[in-house]
Amino acid sequence: MRKGQSDLSLVEEVGRRGNMRESCHLKKGPWTSAEDAILVDYVKKHGEGNWNAVQKHSELSRCGKSCRLRWANHLRPDLKKGMFTPEEERRIVELHAKLGNKWARMAAELPGRTDNEIKNFWNTRIKRLQRAGLPIYPPDVCLQVNLSQEESHNVVSTPNQDSFGSNLVQSDAFEIPHVEFENLELNQQFLSYSPELLNIPPKTIGLSHGYGHVFPMACPPKHLQESVSNYMSLPNQMTDFACKENFDEPYKSSSPYDSDFSTNDQSSFGIPPGSDALLNSNFSPSEPLSGPMNLELPSYQYSDNQQDSWVNSSVPLPLVESVDTLIQSPPMKRAKSECFALQNSGLLEAVLYESKKLNSSKDDSRQQSSNLMLDDVADFHLKDCELEFEAHCDPNSPSALSAASVLSEHTPVSGSSLDDESQFVESILGGNGKNETPNQMAISGLDDFLGRGQFGHDNGCVNDKPIVTDVIAALLGEDTCCGN
DNA sequence: AAGGGACACAACCGCATTTTG
DNA sequence: TCAAAATGCGGTTGTGTCCCT
Incomplete structure (x- = not known):
């Protein structure tokens, strides 16, 4: 179908350009x-470029575009054939963390590799991780990107509304890595209600944007069970990816840079801080990442390797539905589920990020910002937040994603369509929200979340749970109120 | 053995940008 | 200066193969 259409369109297009004679038999x-031989011969004689001339000056019945692509992707003498080496894979992940879907730029960094190759590799990898409910960036890449961003953008911008967008992209935004979570307890909590998770039927998710951080998972029991067991074996690593040194064990993948490499904890922060990945349409709805809407049943084929390759993997996150399910669970479990969901949500990090930025702009102290404290949140200007949230209504905004993910995770979505959910999120973020329940749930979840000491108590600065909660409540409440 | 899913890969499409006349 | 052509890029689709059930 599509083929036929495209053939026609090509003929039409070329015909429009007065090249109908050739178009009639373009292969x-x-x-x-x-x-291939003809094309190679032609390039040898005439050099690259002027691809449309190939068809004219040779018996090759291919359009210029096709020739260029063929040459660039297959016939170029400097092409490196074969599988990506672990180092190359590693590099791709790093580059993607920094550049997003800039395949051509990534290819330029990988001699002998083509953008198409890289793109295919990445998309396959994404699909795989998505299916497994795993985050896309390994913690060390997150760290590396964060550090490099800090080095290259060692300027703290004022939270000027106009410049905020670019700050998001270019600054070392989201210094969430400095926020430390304590996961051991969470691990245990997770275990306590894992049986329910294990019975969650995979189904379509209406999570529109939150997957930027981690793929919601549609794992069948077996897979999830294994993942959970792997997760349970994890030391305190899940979210503390900022502290690379905290990783007691090296990745246990077949290769440390394998595309399947363990991705410990990006369940919280699958997108490296300061990465462009989120912001350059990286997670556009057409992107494979948008897959949560099209989740397939996961493959089991990785399970055999999990003990090796995924032993340090992050715990697969529950589906939004699973959160929903858990929300409907008895109170204790519900709290835990919210806690878990929130840990993997982005609202908190977004809020913290905003507060950090605001705070940083005040004292221009990176030292202080390096230890993100909840005290910062107390300084939160709701007015600014309002503005920022408006800015973050941009679906590409990490904050928006984060907020959306939180709201999604705390909103019963059974049977809800993607659009419904998007509208809901927009209604909340855009100040039109009328349903208080999600907000309350989110606040409640944050409350649980903070109350369980998930949050950076290492630096002894997290005792202001009520403040944070109030801030969040005020924030969400105000948004809601504003819409009314 | 058959069917289906996952994967890798190749190729095309549409759009944006750059170049050219 | 502008329109057309050429080129570049990212997204998507089609196909063959392998593996698992």
Whole structure:
């Protein structure tokens, strides 16, 4: 169907350009070795470029575009064939963390590799991770990107509304890594209600944007069970990815840079801080990442390797539905589920980020910002927050994503469509929200979350749970009120 | 053995940008 | 200066193969 259409469109397009004669017999589909030979011969004689001339000056019935692509992706002499090496894979992940879906730029960094190759690799990898409910960036990459961002953008901008967007992209935003979570307790909590998770039927999720951080998971019991067991074996690593030194064990993947490498904890922060990945349409709805809407049943084929490759993997996150399910669970479990969900949500980090930025702008002290304290949140200007939230209504905004994810996770979504959910999130963020329940749930979840000491008590600065909660409540409440 | 899913890969499409006349 | 052409880029789709059930 599509083929036919595209054939027609090509003919039409070329025809429009007065090149109908050639268009009538332009060949499409796989290249033959004979065609390759013709093209190679042509390039040898005339050099690269002027691809449309190939068709004119040779018997090759291919459009210029096709020739260029064929040459660039397959015939170029400097192409490196074969699988990506672990180092290359590692590099791709790093580059993607920094650049997002800039395949051409990534290819430029990887001699002999093509953008198409990289793109295919990445998309496959994304699909795999998505299916497994795993985050996309390993913690060390997050760290590395964060550090490099700090080095290259060692300027703290004022939270000027106009400049905020660019700050998000370019600054070492989201210094969440400095926020430390204590996970051991969470691990235990997770265990306590894992049986329910294990019975969660996979189904479509209406999570529109929150997957920027981690893929919601549609794991069948077996997979999840294994993942959970792996997770349970984890030391205190899940969210403390900022402290690379905290990783007691090296990755246990077949290769440390394997695309499947363990991705310990990005369940919270699958997107590296300061990364462009989120912001350059990286997670556009057309992106594979948007997959939560099209979740397939996960493959079991990785389970065999999990003990090796995924032993340090992050715990697969519950589906939004699972959160929903858990919300409907008895109170204690519900609290835990919210806690868990929130840990993997982004609202808190977004809020903290905002507060950090605000605070940083005040005293221009990176030292202080390096230890993100909840005290910062107390300084939160609701007015500014309001503005920022408006800014973050941009679906590409990490904060928006984060907020959306939180709201999603605390909103019963059974049977809700993606659009419904998006509208809901927008209604909240845009100040039109009328449903207080999600907010309350989110606040409640944050309350549980903070109350369980998930939050950076290492630096002894997290005792202001009521303040944070109030801030969040005020924030959400105000948004809601504003809409009314 | 058959069917289905996952994967890798190739190729095309549409759009944006750059170049050219 | 502008329109057309060429080129570049990112997204998407199609296909063959392998593996698992």
